[in-house]
Amino acid sequence: MGLAGGSTGGRTDETGGRQGPVAPSGRAPVALRPLALGEAPITGGLWGQRQQINREVTIPLGAEKLEAVGSFENFKAAAARRRGGYHGPVYQDGEVYKWLEALAWEQARGASKQFAGWQREVTGLIRDAQADDGYLNTFIQVEAGDQERYADLAYNHEIFNNGALIQAAVAQARTGNDSGLLAVAERVATHLGATFGPGKRAGVCGHPLVEMALVELGRQTGRSEYVNLAGYFVGARGQRTLNTREFRPMYYSDRLPFREITSPEGHAVRALYLAAGATDLAVESRDSELVDVLRLQWQNMVATKMYLTGGLGSRWEGEAFGDPFELPNDRAYCETCAAVASIQWAWRLLLLTGEARYADLIERTLYNALLPGLSLDGDRFFYVNALELRSGASIEYSRSVAGGRQTWYGTSCCPTNLMRTLSSLEHYFVTRTGDGLQVHQYTPTRIRTTAAGQPVELDVATEYPWDGAVEITVRNASAVPWELALRIPAWATGARVTVNGGEPAEVPTPGEYLRLNRRWETGDVVLLNLPMAARxxxxxxxxxxxxxxxxxxxxxxxxxxxxxxxxxxxxxxxxxxxxxxxxxxxxxxxxxxxxxxxxxxxxxxxxxxxxxxxxxxxxxxxxxxxxxxxxxxxxxxxxxxxxxxxxxxx
Amino acid sequence: MGLAGGSTGGRTDETGGRQGPVAPSGRAPVALRPLALGEAPITGGLWGQRQQINREVTIPLGAEKLEAVGSFENFKAAAARRRGGYHGPVYQDGEVYKWLEALAWEQARGASKQFAGWQREVTGLIRDAQADDGYLNTFIQVEAGDQERYADLAYNHEIFNNGALIQAAVAQARTGNDSGLLAVAERVATHLGATFGPGKRAGVCGHPLVEMALVELGRQTGRSEYVNLAGYFVGARGQRTLNTREFRPMYYSDRLPFREITSPEGHAVRALYLAAGATDLAVESRDSELVDVLRLQWQNMVATKMYLTGGLGSRWEGEAFGDPFELPNDRAYCETCAAVASIQWAWRLLLLTGEARYADLIERTLYNALLPGLSLDGDRFFYVNALELRSGASIEYSRSVAGGRQTWYGTSCCPTNLMRTLSSLEHYFVTRTGDGLQVHQYTPTRIRTTAAGQPVELDVATEYPWDGAVEITVRNASAVPWELALRIPAWATGARVTVNGGEPAEVPTPGEYLRLNRRWETGDVVLLNLPMAARxxxxxxxxxxxxxxxxxxxxxxxxxxxxxxxxxxxxxxxxxxxxxxxxxxxxxxxxxxxxxxxxxxxxxxxxxxxxxxxxxxxxxxxxxxxxxxxxxxxxxxxxxxxxxxxxxxx
Structure with a gap:
């Protein structure tokens, strides 16, 4: 398996722009292409406000909390080759990397001396901490000792941490301000590749994540061996080697080979990260059978295991998917990270297929499964997002929402995951094809990109989701016609669209795209009216x-x-x-x-x-x-x- | 606090008979008195059959499984003062004691050379294993080391194990075939009393059980210090000292002082054992305020946290009570041990108050929460008793019932608890007072006891619960009138009772006792007809x-x-x-x-x-x-x- 379509060769897409998160290679068989970095910033509205708070409150809070836990100290200890005194759970490095990824995307959104300084400093710590052979995990280096490397794949999260590191490095590289993390990440990936695979060590990490990171690293560097390694890690699952006193193989997505799983199962975030990585893999390896597996898994998930909110995971025990139709409101898990992972997966399937249902789920999940995880002030977090809290519910259980959002968690995956998602959010809203542009999510946006071989400039103005009017103004005349596709959400029966106040356009069945193909003039106005009656x-x-x-x-x-x-x-x-x-x-x-x-x-x-x-x-x-x-x-x-x-x- | 009513002075009740489980002291303010040992054997029917299978299949299976796990080896290692090589979880000793308790009650039901041999042998092992100062817990003695005594009260189950030992010893003593266990138990209790209490070490066990055991030991030996120690252990809870990474104080019944808890909470079996022990304590210490607390707790439990089956515990996580009205069918926990504990508590409240609702719950629980825990063949067990299993439910979760009953469990509390309960079951069916006799549960029974100061002989014939006819034949004439009380179950609207085929007696509201007071003649026949239409x-x-x-x-x-x-x-x-x-x-x-x-x-x-x-x-x-x-x-x-x-x- 190789980087089938070749690589884009580095930091730019075929239009010459820098890439954002999830950048299929140039010849990957995807229906839609993401815009380049900075081509469609969110300019206001609910998401603009959330991004601002993320930048001003949440990410700085992350710096403070990660410091307080001793996360940076771990890297310093590893760099000094000290032993003992490790801080936090075994996946603490991963939290630093996710926060670092957020820093990178934020700097693409707007320069920040503070963020640049943090990035430089922490990247330096990481670089210094890396072992001579490329291995990097401060828990092992500082606490457990090198003899424990990969000794407990089920629990120790080493490869998971490496995956988050790679994601942060790719973000630094793509945003054009790599502080040296990409080289660290390549050495880590090379070390992993030298360790695991056919004829080498067998085994997979207890917590998937590295799969999508490796494909992205392959896309970024043009080196197919990283994609191949992702292929190994996806293909090697299902041997039931991840099986502990506390959790069975299903928890670890290790009950069955991935291609035999028909519905996501076990620990929700694990299963969803794996599915997202497998989708990246399917795209780059042009594996249509794997695509069929992924579509079936996704379909069964939304048809039997999804909350109305888009939330996923219905069991406290094992933070897991339940059986089909087992969706209690009071004991819903709906981990905020599962919302992040679900968006990551759906986005990949959307790029691959161009089908609106994936964008529909992204919208549902963003508003109702991800956003509840964060307080309006940006400084408190829900890990669990139950759909019901009874009066008199006990606050005593750590998974209960009765205690309200917390300022931080011992396992702080959700806060840092929220940070990096909000920092890169604009990349999930608009795509392009050779024919034109697709607007999937409606929020004030300034679009300046290239589509159908020509510059396209649009401004989106809306009070959505509070109001259903979305006004799209064309800012440049086009040389040849191109198609503007607007998602009509599945719930939006009665949506109306006019161009320049003319006759209403024919609107397709909700859950499809309305497609307007014309030679656009400067000042053209498309007005989409989504029905906002309560239902x-x-x-x-x-x-x-x-x-x-x-x-x-x-x-x-x-x-x-x-x-x-x-x-x-x-x-x-x-x-x-x-x-x-x-x-x-x-x-x-x-x-x-x-x-x-x-x-x-x-x-x-x-x-x-x-x-x-x-x-x-x-x-x-x-x-x-x-x-x-x-x-x-x-x-x-x-x-x-x-x-x-x-x-x-x- | 002392043994308020004095003690019965040992093995016999005031009628001279040997006592069964739960024997309030002579002057304890209870409404009802248990019959003496052997006064009302079950002679057939569903429960007779279950007792026979328990004796012939389940208890011998217990011997085999306990041996296979290495339970007896633990005692041998402790006796030899060997270190290392302990087998099973920390509460493994407790499983041996519960099985030993079953052996004792079985021998009262009928001599068995095999059971006597096992009892003698295992009791000998236990006696030899006891440390010189009375301490006894093979996990600490063999594996952890004496420096770990009581070092981890939350987890190590030392006092819990001691409680089960005491219960087995009391059973041996009461059945008149003490193989030396009572002396071991008294040394253990004395050691506990010397260790814990005011002015000594503070602390309580992570798993209640010892409370009822100590009160029973006090009743059996006439020594009030054991009751006082139970009082200490009940009163000392609620300091939130039991608080671990995995579980908060509520899990351990340590969130609030017991008297401030208004509804059972946390781990169901822990909460119920504690409540049962507190009821024993309230009885012997004539503590009416504590009685009020217990009645309130019980009332809130049945009004908000109980399954239709009588099953208790609605959370897999922490094997715990949920919030009020949180009673999922698919994720019901309803641990078989919680059914045992609920019966133990309800029985104590029944003796104390004479109110039929407690006997109603015992019946509901016996048939629908305890009995499902055991296969019809007596050789497989449910730990969890869900009220619903969907087709396609995953078998992968250890708490799921989708795998069916198992032949044994790593934590084998439920099998051994079933054994001792079925071996002593007849003691929960009939009581007496100074005025007469109360029949709470209907099954073929041969009653030969003393009530209202005279011998009373009755035979109960019935096909219940398959048929609603219960025929009670009087086998001896009475010198003076006495009252026969028959429970009319709360569901039994339309129950009918005749004496010698005469006019139907006036039947009270269901959920009360029908009381027949007369001078009975040999051959009198009381016919109770309970309505058996499905509803x-x-x-x-x-x-x-x-x-x-x-x-x-x-x-x-x-x-x-x-x-x-x-x-x-x-x-x-x-x-x-x-x-x-x-x-x-x-x-x-x-x-x-x-x-x-x-x-x-x-x-x-x-x-x-x-x-x-x-x-x-x-x-x-x-x-x-x-x-x-x-x-x-x-x-x-x-x-x-x-x-x-x-x-x-x-």
Whole structure:
């Protein structure tokens, strides 16, 4: 297996621009191409604000917390060849790398002396820490000792850490401000390649991640051996060698060979990182059978194991996917990192296929599974994103959301993953082809790129997701016609599009792209109007926790009830099946739009016990109550109290 | 705090009979008194058969498995003062003691050379293993070293093991065939008392159990210091000193002082053993405030945290109680040991108060939470008792029931707990007072005791729980009137009672005792007829997994659907709300009576995804299907496939 389409030869794509994250090689058989770095910055709106807070609050908080844990000290100790006194869990290096990746993308968004200084300094520490033979993992070097290298592949996260290092290095290289990390990463990858593979050591890491990192490194450097090594690591799984007292092979994505898995299983983040890496591999190795496997896995995931929010993972135990339709609200795991990983996977499938459903899931996941992981102020984090919190729920369990967002975690993967995702977010919103441009996500954006062989300049103005109007203004005349494709979200029945205020264009079935092919003039205005009426959603009846319930959605946002907006205990509230819903301005922080609906307070016979004859003593709807729903991603920003996404139907 | 009512002074109760498990002291303020050993043997029926299989299959299997693990070797190593080579988890000694307790009760039920030999031999090993100062825990003695004594109270289960030892010793003593274990137990208890308590070492065990053991030892020996030590161990909890990386204080019943806990929480078996021990303590110390706490805890448990089966514990993680109303069917924990512990607690509350609801729960738990833990052949065990298994559920998780009952477990608490419970089961069925006799559970029984100051002889004949007729024949004339109290189960609306075929007696509200007070003649026949029509049950709507569903019950048995009885995938079946139900003979193993009901096969739109507009595409009931339900306790005895207790309503 080689870098099938050859490589782009380094830092630029075929248009000459620098690349962002996920850059398929020039001849890779992808339907869509990412824009080059800086070609479509987010210029405002909800995501612009989130990026700003990420830059100003979250990333500096990361520096402070990583320092406090002793993460940098680990590298210094390794550089000094000291032994003992390692800080943090075995994957602590990986947290540094993810934060470093965020620094790189941020500097592409705007110069920062502070970020440049941090990057230079920490990259230096890493370079100094690397062993002479290219090996690099401070836990082994400082604490366990070199004799423990790869001795505990299930637990020690060595190759996982290496993967995160490679990702940060690729980011430094692509953003044109490599502080020397790419050379470190190449030495690490070379060391891995010399260690693992056919005729060498057999084995895979307990935590996938390196697969996509290696393919990206191959794309970046043009060296196919890195892609081959990724191919080895994907292909070698399923031997059930990862099997510990605590977790069985399924947890480690090691129950079956990857190509025999029909639905993601086990630890959610592991399974999703692996799937994303396998997608990169399938693209670069033109492996259509592997593509079929990936599409089947993804389809079964969304058809049986996905929360309404796009959240993934329904078990606290093993942070894992449950069985099909096992999607409890209260015990939902929906790790923030699983949202990141799901976006990474869906983005790769979108580039590969050009199918809108992958962009649909990215949107659902961004607003409702990733964003809830971060406080509005950017300084607190949810690791777990449950869809329901009962009043009186115990705060004592570490996985419970009852304690609210935390300022940091001993395992800080979610905060650092959020940082790097927000720093590179614009790269997931717009693509191009030889025919034109595709806008997948709607947010204020300034697009200056090349499509269909000519410069294309567009400005996107919108208040989305609060308002459904998206105005796209063409800023340059085109020499030849090109196609502007706009995603009509699957929920957007009744979307309308006009060009220059003319007759409405024909809109396809929601969940497809509307395609406008013309010779554009400077000042042309495309107006997309997405229907923003609140809507009630039901779930497959096999999902216990949602049966007999409805959820409120509006646009791409899943809404929820919070106790703060209701005098009656949330446990007593139900919603009228035929309720009208009113969209109102919201005073709740971060939520510009609230939704009001008609409900009732349930009247129960007190102290009557849990179980009754079927025909007796059922609770009765009582006094009418106005339900007030706020976007789920904003919950728990006014203190933490009862919350629910799925509301019992009266 | 002392042995408030004084002690019975040893092995006999005030009637001169030997005592069984749980023997309140003579002056303890209990409403009911247990019968003496051997006064009411079970003579047949379902429980008679289970006792026979326990004796012939399960207990010998225990000997074999405990030997194979190396449990006895541990004692030999400790006796030889060898170091290293310990076998099994830290609580392995405890498994031996529970099995030894079963041996003792079995020998009271009928002499057995084999059991006597095992008991003598293993008791000898234990005696030899005890350290000179009375300390006894082979993990510490053989593996960790004496410097580790009580160094890890949260994890090492030392005092827990000691508690099980004491329970076995009390059983040996009460059954009159002490092989020397009581002396060992007294030395252990004395060592504990010298180590822990006011002015000595502070601390409690991570796993409660010793509390009830110490009170029983106090009752057995008449030594109040053991009861005082139990008082210390109950009172010292709640300091949050048990707090580990893996589990917080709640897990260890150490979040709050016991008297401040209003609902059992954390690890279910820990919480329930503690509550049972605290009840013993409250009885012997005449502590009415503690009694109020216990009643409140129990009431909140059954009102918010109990499965229909009586099963307790709804979280895999921490084997724990969930939040109120958090009772998933698929992820139910319902550890078999939690059923044992719940029966132990309810029995103590029943003796204390004489209230039928505690006997009701014992019945529900015995048939539907304890019995499912054991295969019909007596040689396989469920640790976890889920109320639903989906087709296609992963077998890979150790806590999943998808793998069926196992022949043994690395943590074998459930098998040994089942053994000792079944060996002593008859002691939980009948009580006496100064006024008469109370029959709490209906099974063929031969009662020969003393009540109201005179000999009382009754024979109970019944096919219960398959049939509702219970015939009680009086075998001796009484000198003065006495009261026969019969529990009318809470579900038994329409129960009828006649004496000698006369006019039906007035039957109280179900969930109370029917009381017949008369001067009985030899040959008097009391006929109790409990209504055995199948019935549909609904759950509180706050229980997600049961909302919109019904369960089938008949008599004390919870029924379930098994895939083996249905051609249509269980996931597609629903039950008609107004269905008639037919009781039929069953060919399914262990299930004499099946229940048939009218249902339908749900028709779903294939591949339509999990989430839909509320008013669109809901599944529709399709072809009529006859549902065939079997008793839940018999499930998974015909292979393991989909099963559900709660059936969607059409």
């Amino acid at each position: 009630l959603t039901r779930a497959d009846d096999r999902i216990d926790a949602a049966r007999g319930r409805a959820a409120i959605e509006r646009g791409p946002l899943v809404y929820c009830l919070e106790q703060a907006d209701h005098k009656v205990d949330l446990d007593l509230l139900c919603i009228e099946k035929g309720t009208e819903m009113t969209v109102t301005e919201s005073a709740s922080p971060g939520a510009r739009i609230a939704v009001e609906a008609s409900g009732q307070a349930i009247s129960r016979v007190p102290d009557s016990g849990l179980y009754h004859p079927l025909d007796g003593g059922a609770p009765r709807p009582g006094d009418p109550v106005t339900l007030r729903a706020v976007p789920y991603f904003t919950w728990a920003n006014r203190g933490v109290d009862a919350m629910r996404v799925w509301i019992p139907l009266s | 549909l049950t609904r759950a509180d709507d706050r229980i997600d997994a049961a909302r919109g569903r019904a369960a089938i019950e008949r008599g004390p048995l919870v029924y379930c659907l098994e895939q083996a009885d249905h051609k249509v995938d269980l996931d597609l079946l629903c039950i008609e709300k107004g269905t008639e139900m037919t009781v039929t003979e069953s060919a399914s193993p262990g299930a004499r009576i099946a229940v048939e009901a009218s249902g339908q096969a749900i028709s779903r739109v294939p591949d339509s995804g999990l989430y839909h507009p509320l008013d669109g595409g809901a599944p529709r009931p399709g072809d009529p299907v006859t549902l065939r339900a079997v008793p839940y306790f018999t499930w998974a005895n015909r292979g393991v496939d989909a099963m559900r207790v709660w059936i969607p309503l059409s």
